[in-house]
Amino acid sequence: MRAALIVSLGLLTAAPQARLAVTHTARAIQPGEVVLMTIDAPAAPRDVAVRAFERDWPVYRDAEGAWHALVGIDLDAKPGTYDVKIAAAGDHATEPLTVARRVFPTRQLTVNPDLVNPPPEMMARVESEAQHLHEIWDHPAPQRLWASAFVRPVPDEANSAFGTRSIYNGQPRSPHTGADFLSPAGRPVKAPNAGRIVLAAALYFTGNTVIIDHGLGLFSLLAHLSEIDVTTGDMVAAGDIVGKVGATGRVTGPHLHWAVRLNNARVDPLSLLYVLGAAPRGGGPGEAPSLSDTLLVREPRTPHD
Numbered sequence: 001m002r003a004a005l006i007v008s009l010g011l012l013t014a015a016p017q018a019r020l021a022v023t024h025t026a027r028a029i030q031p032g033e034v035v036l037m038t039i040d041a042p043a044a045p046r047d048v049a050v051r052a053f054e055r056d057w058p059v060y061r062d063a064e065g066a067w068h069a070l071v072g073i074d075l076d077a078k079p080g081t082y083d084v085k086i087a088a089a090g091d092h093a094t095e096p097l098t099v100a101r102r103v104f105p106t107r108q109l110t111v112n113p114d115l116v117n118p119p120p121e122m123m124a125r126v127e128s129e130a131q132h133l134h135e136i137w138d139h140p141a142p143q144r145l146w147a148s149a150f151v152r153p154v155p156d157e158a159n160s161a162f163g164t165r166s167i168y169n170g171q172p173r174s175p176h177t178g179a180d181f182l183s184p185a186g187r188p189v190k191a192p193n194a195g196r197i198v199l200a201a202a203l204y205f206t207g208n209t210v211i212i213d214h215g216l217g218l219f220s221l222l223a224h225l226s227e228i229d230v231t232t233g234d235m236v237a238a239g240d241i242v243g244k245v246g247a248t249g250r251v252t253g254p255h256l257h258w259a260v261r262l263n264n265a266r267v268d269p270l271s272l273l274y275v276l277g278a279a280p281r282g283g284g285p286g287e288a289p290s291l292s293d294t295l296l297v298r299e300p301r302t303p304h305d
């Protein structure tokens with residue numbers, strides 16, 4: 001009698017308890033997009049875990065105490081429904097993401113042949129740079145180094161070439177994993193947000209390159225600079241000048257290439273600006289173009305890489 005009473009009381013107290021409430025924000029659920037997950041837990045949990053696409057995603061708490069995770073849908077993700085699994089304070093929730101098909105344009109570019117097929121004496125350099133980049137992506141700062149909104153590194157229009165399949169001098173090469181901003185040479189380049197400079201060097205393909213580790217697996221790579229104004233190890237704030245726009249590396253003319261890595265997923269910087277950018281969505285200088293705009297191909301009038 002007594003045992004039964006305790007059980008029923010347990011049920012009564014458990015039943016009205018609030019569950020995890022999970023919502024997500026994204027420009028689109030498609031390859032190359034950043035998805036901001038927001039997790040509301042009934043009691044303030046000390047830790048929250050988020051798993052999707054067969055990997056764990058770093059979480060953070062904002063100033064109001066809400067938990068978030070930035071989940072990146074890699075450029076090569078196949079269409080289909082993927083579960084995001086959230087665990088907090090002994091509770092679980094599943095948020096399905098249905099990744100829609102996205103067809104990326106193909107573009108034909110003509111560049112110096114040595115930048116399509118590096119000469120044999122350059123291969124060791126190219127391979128060592130690729131390995132160095134992988135080591136950077138695999139070892140992000142474990143804590144969040146940014147606090148404010150993300151900003152555009154330059155005020156100029158982006159030609160939305162993210163994901164484009166590039167054919168260089170008639171030969172297919174890896175897809176384009178950044179956004180190209182149509183900036184004149186010499187334009188100062190701002191840090192899109194705070195972080196630590198983990199690379200400030202001339203690389204074979206991306207020319208003068210700066211990589212900012214924003215923490216929690218989020219990195220910005222800024223390429224083709226004419227001048228680098230930071231050094232590896234420097235801490236930068238959002239908007240600090242890290243260099244100047246140029247035309248170094250594999251390019252057809254001056255522009256800024258901004259690429260974002262998120263927990264090793266290759267995502268469109270403009271989709272990051274959409275969910276965590278400074279300007280209100282749909283207006284202002286930080287506006288992210290609509291997805292239909294991003295499918296416009298404006299080549300070959302504009303410089304790119």
Ligand SMILES: [Zn+2]
Pocket residue numbers: 176178179180256257258304305
């Ligand atoms: Zn580019």
